Amino acid sequence: MNVVCIGAGYVGSVTGTAFAAIGHQTTIIDIDPKKIEQLNGGKSPIYEPGMEQLLPALIGKNLFATTSFEAVAEAHVVFIAVGTPSKEDGTADLGYIKLAAQKIGRELSKDRFTVIVNKSTVPVGTTELVASLIEEASGFEADEHFTVVSNPEFLREGYALEDVFFPDRIVVGTSSPQGLQVMRELYHNLIERVGYDQLSERLPFLCDRQTPKAIYFETDPKSAELIKYAANAFLAVKISYINEMARLCEVLGGNVLAVAEGMGLDTRIGKKFLQVSSGWSGSCFPKDTAELLATSQKYGSEMMVVKAAVASNESMHMYVVEKVIRQLQSLNGKRIGILGLTFKPDTDDARKTQAAAIIQKLVELGASVSVHDPQGMAMFQSLNSHLPIVYCHEPLDTGTRADAVILLTHWQEYQELDWAAMHSLMRRPYVLDTRNFLDSARLKAIGFAYEGLGLATNSLTLAGDGVMGG
Structure with a gap:
């Protein structure tokens, strides 16, 4: 044809x-x-x-x-x-x-x-x-x-x-x-x-x-048009749910990785989209949930579950910032490195990402922010030119005299990074892994204060000089 x-x-x-x-x-x-x-x-x-x-x-x-x-x-x-x-x-x-x-x-x-x-x-x-x-x-x-x-x-x-x-x-x-x-x-x-x-x-x-x-x-055409919105909104709800479960695990001492695995064994639920993150983002989920919610409200049939998922997701972005505040207290004058600007790895799509919301808040609180992404920096910069941040050609550069490094996108190269070199560059070796992606045991052995999301084993006591409190 x-x-x-x-x-x-x-x-x-x-x-x-x-x-x-x-x-x-x-x-x-x-x-x-x-x-x-x-x-x-x-x-x-x-x-x-x-x-x-x-x-x-x-x-x-x-x-x-x-x-x-x-x-x-x-x-x-x-x-x-x-x-x-x-x-x-x-x-x-x-x-x-x-x-x-x-x-x-x-x-x-x-x-x-x-x-x-x-x-x-x-x-x-x-x-x-x-x-x-x-x-x-x-x-x-x-x-x-x-x-x-x-x-x-x-x-x-x-x-x-x-x-x-x-x-x-x-x-x-x-x-x-x-x-x-x-x-x-x-x-x-x-x-x-x-x-x-x-x-x-x-x-x-x-x-x-x-x-x-x-x-x-x-x-029929109308059902086909709705299928895409219904599917994306459902997945957004599922992600918001496991992210809220991660927050509850931190309060109660559970481990969200085990909870997600156990949930996923139920064939009615399945294990896909039960991976914890700093919140869903990107070019589809925010746009599609907003359209579906707005349409449902316009026609007097508000989708309350979708509305709650949107609110929960926004609070998840801020929850990441709150975790950093709990460790560094005031962020005024602090240096923070960001690893990952795209909403997921293996794409250069940096539209409406969680990084934009989180970095905006960090800057508002007085932090100096350095960022790296293997593919998404050009698009992120074009979409967020108002953000006064430093774009780094090498991921290690985000750690120079940094008080914290936050992993937002789970690119494979960040797992393979020379974390010992990163440790030597940082002023306070604190890593917040919002994807529970990095080798936590390895990082702790190097001397990092490592923290994930929803992990019962979170430990923030630094080996050695104890720059930060436990």
């Missing part, structure tokens, strides 16, 4: 590249010429493992990138994968969606039936909105010359290519028989894993034949 992906961000660039890899003639369109230039040079506009291995062999052959919408006229399927940021009231800003719909409408051809796919996370009713906008711009009638389908994405940043090639489910929402047929044909190669052998040299994970085939689920 001829496939067009509008948007060269985390969803569009990965989706377009994957469809090209399995044989579809694919064009990625974006209004940002810099992203298009990167793609045409065989480079990914976003950091995502595997993209740099795939792109050079595809670009210019059956993968193309452009700022022009002309390719829409020849497309069988057009994906809309643009941003839907939150407005001040929590609802999704559909400005980019509307612009894409209007541009698609101007380029549609009567010579072929075109399926327009909402891949972006959008509020209920957006399928109908996009259809009406395309009708206005094209003069064509929905379901006669084109149809609009809801096909929400379920990609995890850092594992996005794996999630495209090995999805656990594909959700398609449409009432159009012709639209359903086109979507079935489009996803056939992914579901049946056609062409994976030829790609496995570049992407070794494609050799995996144990992963079950995707469940292909068809429903």
